[in-house]
Amino acid sequence: xxxxxxxxxxxxxxxxxxxxxxxxxxxxxxxxxxxxxxxxxxxxxxxxxxxxxxxxxxxxxxxxxxxxxxxxxxxxxxxxxxxxxxxxxxxxxxxxxxxxxxxxxxxxxxxxxxxxxxxxxxxxxxxxxxxxxxxxxxxxxxxxxxxxxxxxxxxxxxxxxxxxxxxxxxxxxxxxxxxxxxxxxxxxxxxxxxxxxxxxxxxxxxxxxxxxxxxxxxxxxxxxxxxxxxxxxxxxxxxxxxxxxxxxxxxxxxxxxxxxxxxxxxxxxxxxxxxxxxxxxxxxxxxxxxxxxxxxxxxxxxxxxxxxxxxxxxxxxxxxxxxxxxxxxxxxxxxxxxxxxxxxxxxxxxxxxxxxxxxxxxxxxxxxxxxxxxxxxxxxxxxxxxxxxxxxxxxxxxxxxxxxxxxxxxxxxxxxxxxxxxxxxxxxxxxxxxxxxxxxxxxxxxxxxxxxxxxxxxxxxxxxxxxxxxxxxxxxxxxxxxxxxxxxxxxxxxxxxxxxxx
Numbered sequence: 001x002x003x004x005x006x007x008x009x010x011x012x013x014x015x016x017x018x019x020x021x022x023x024x025x026x027x028x029x030x031x032x033x034x035x036x037x038x039x040x041x042x043x044x045x046x047x048x049x050x051x052x053x054x055x056x057x058x059x060x061x062x063x064x065x066x067x068x069x070x071x072x073x074x075x076x077x078x079x080x081x082x083x084x085x086x087x088x089x090x091x092x093x094x095x096x097x098x099x100x101x102x103x104x105x106x107x108x109x110x111x112x113x114x115x116x117x118x119x120x121x122x123x124x125x126x127x128x129x130x131x132x133x134x135x136x137x138x139x140x141x142x143x144x145x146x147x148x149x150x151x152x153x154x155x156x157x158x159x160x161x162x163x164x165x166x167x168x169x170x171x172x173x174x175x176x177x178x179x180x181x182x183x184x185x186x187x188x189x190x191x192x193x194x195x196x197x198x199x200x201x202x203x204x205x206x207x208x209x210x211x212x213x214x215x216x217x218x219x220x221x222x223x224x225x226x227x228x229x230x231x232x233x234x235x236x237x238x239x240x241x242x243x244x245x246x247x248x249x250x251x252x253x254x255x256x257x258x259x260x261x262x263x264x265x266x267x268x269x270x271x272x273x274x275x276x277x278x279x280x281x282x283x284x285x286x287x288x289x290x291x292x293x294x295x296x297x298x299x300x301x302x303x304x305x306x307x308x309x310x311x312x313x314x315x316x317x318x319x320x321x322x323x324x325x326x327x328x329x330x331x332x333x334x335x336x337x338x339x340x341x342x343x344x345x346x347x348x349x350x351x352x353x354x355x356x357x358x359x360x361x362x363x364x365x366x367x368x369x370x371x372x373x374x375x376x377x378x379x380x381x382x383x384x385x386x387x388x389x390x391x392x393x394x395x396x397x398x399x400x401x402x403x404x405x406x407x408x409x410x411x412x413x414x415x416x417x418x419x420x421x422x423x424x425x426x427x428x429x430x431x432x433x434x435x436x437x438x439x440x441x442x443x444x445x446x447x448x449x450x451x452x453x454x455x456x457x458x459x460x461x462x463x464x465x466x467x468x469x470x471x472x473x474x475x476x477x478x479x480x481x482x483x484x485x486x487x488x489x490x491x492x493x494x495x496x497x498x499x500x501x502x
Contacts, residue, residue, distance in 0.1 A: 044154070044160055045154070046155065050157070051147070055157075084131060084180055086131070086177075086180075088121045090180075091121075091124050091172060092120045093179075094172050094179070095111070095172060098168070098171065098175070100112045105143060105144070105165055106139075106167065107139055107142075107167050107169075109167060110168065123173070126169070126173075139167065140167050142166075142167075143164045143165055144164070146162075147160040147161070147162055147163075148161045205249055206246060208245040209245050213228060213231060220347055222356065223356045225356060226350075226356050227312055227315055227319070227354055229312035229315070232304075232305060233308045233312055234302070234306065234309065237326055237329065238325045238335050238353055239305070239308065241305065244304075247304055250282075250284050251300060252297070253277065254281040255296075255297040257274045257277045258297075260272065282300075286307070287303065287307075288307060309322075309325075312354070318354045318355045322354075324456050334346070334349070335350070359379045360372070361380045372388060374389070375389060386453075386455060398453065402453065403435055403436070403451065406449070406451060410438060415441075416439070418437075419436065419437045419438075419439075421433050422437045432472070434449075434450060436448070436450070448473050450472075
């Protein structure tokens, strides 16, 4: 027995001795690492007086970039900001966001002690009295500041970042006040730095939209300067109808809240303020109309896409003629079906859609002159499509194709007689060929139809083209229609019409 007890005591002492050796080894290793870090860390050798003078001039000046009045939040939970009461629950919530091993201030109070002793009630009383009296104790005003080297010349104070460490007590109270005071302000969506809560996702959603836009442009091989409004415009208006995360996040939340409103569940009513959530979602969406009454997420999404179309049509260069896309929506079906287009033709059509086709007058498309490669005129898309002599045969072929399609469509009505390329002579002796003469024998009426293909420039262009055609044909007389169907005085039966084709 004595021998066994002796051996046990020796083993126990050996174990303690081994633990001490291990602890000492760890201290030695940590000390060596700290020495290496400190040796590599740059220390500021500038005099304290110059440091104080520099930061006093930098931060000691009053901030003049403040507003006289700030807009109050409509969802504030407090009627009077002067009567803010800080509860122990508020202190406990603020302490959850602070790490246990955070650096203490000059007073040496550690966060670990506050959490282990649960001093939340005492801190809530201290913070409430500080607000009531408007007084901050001197121990909470003192702090220690260190300078961390950034980059560049170490003799210039701009290359040092000041880090100020206040007492842990002050940091807890500041966190609580920050949460309380933010409920009184409606901040801009772009002013979300160092903020917690659901609105932090605005930056995240914006980054997602950037990734989606760049991926779409790369996949379908369109220029990077393609307007974003064209991507989000509806497909029935020649947009691509791309998913936008900044819309869908709030639209889906709105849809969920509207569904929960119809659920007869007391727990939902007790735990969620659904009307306020719906109001918040609508407020975050860039809606330009009044939606005070209940509106579905589908209608809101449609309105947002139409608003993107209007933004696209207002662009100075890439929005020319876009407003005409809403005049005949059936003609926009190719944007989603690719009907009659190869992949390359579809891509080129999208580029022409928003005037990003590689012509020389567009910025970044060439390093040479902006003159046309075939003539001396400026190389613009209207010039290439309508005026350049190099594409004259293609324009004639385009004209004949469009004319044949229109004639075939009109001839489906058996009561109309359609004559193409009819020779006319004006009163001054000049000749002209009318594209169509359409006669309705039953009503004893006739119409001259002359389709015009023009590059869209402005909203009044159809009326201008119609007036131009009326002036031309008002002085013209039809010489002959067909050998077997001649008619005299056909001019009095003619209605004058012009169809601008986009």
